[in-house]
Amino acid sequence: MPHNLATLLDLYRQRGQAQYGGEAVSQFEHALQCAALAEQAGQSAEMIAACLFHDVGHLVHHLGDDPALRGLDDRHEQRAIPVLEQLFPAAVTLPIQLHVAAKRYLCAVDDAYWDSLSATSKRSLELQGGAFSPAAAIAFIQQPYAEQAVQLRRWDDLAKVPNQDTPDLEHFLPCLQQACQSVDLR
Numbered sequence: 001m002p003h004n005l006a007t008l009l010d011l012y013r014q015r016g017q018a019q020y021g022g023e024a025v026s027q028f029e030h031a032l033q034c035a036a037l038a039e040q041a042g043q044s045a046e047m048i049a050a051c052l053f054h055d056v057g058h059l060v061h062h063l064g065d066d067p068a069l070r071g072l073d074d075r076h077e078q079r080a081i082p083v084l085e086q087l088f089p090a091a092v093t094l095p096i097q098l099h100v101a102a103k104r105y106l107c108a109v110d111d112a113y114w115d116s117l118s119a120t121s122k123r124s125l126e127l128q129g130g131a132f133s134p135a136a137a138i139a140f141i142q143q144p145y146a147e148q149a150v151q152l153r154r155w156d157d158l159a160k161v162p163n164q165d166t167p168d169l170e171h172f173l174p175c176l177q178q179a180c181q182s183v184d185l186r
């Protein structure tokens, strides 16, 4: 289990070529596209780091590239936390932990959102519990970092463009080092 930035980045270099679920991009391309969207939007170092690493949970299990196809929820948003929490503050880990619930939230509050999801994402939504009820949606969005999780989710959904040019991993290093330095002392 990686506990420093170098081993975390190596994990992407070594396992990041795996296909991103049923999408036409790799995990590595998806991560870089998501981080680039946050950077283009002028977001904080923590938010850019959250976007880059939001799916690290998919890289630390051995359930195959698309467990949802076999009816399995890999709970990747939870698996990410032990990998990241010693390295990054809550401003990075909580949006990641909540990004699957953010999909359930958006399906409850935005009529157009479900239609916009890819087939893969619709399939995994059912395994993740489906759209929130109105009451569950209200409870969700009141949590710390829920708004950031929703924003991360919007970029997550866009970060699936085949053959898109992005900055490379090294480009994000200064920003990742900055996000690491703000880790809470727990």
Ligand code: FE
Binding pocket: 030, 054, 055, 156
């Ligand atoms: Fe994702």
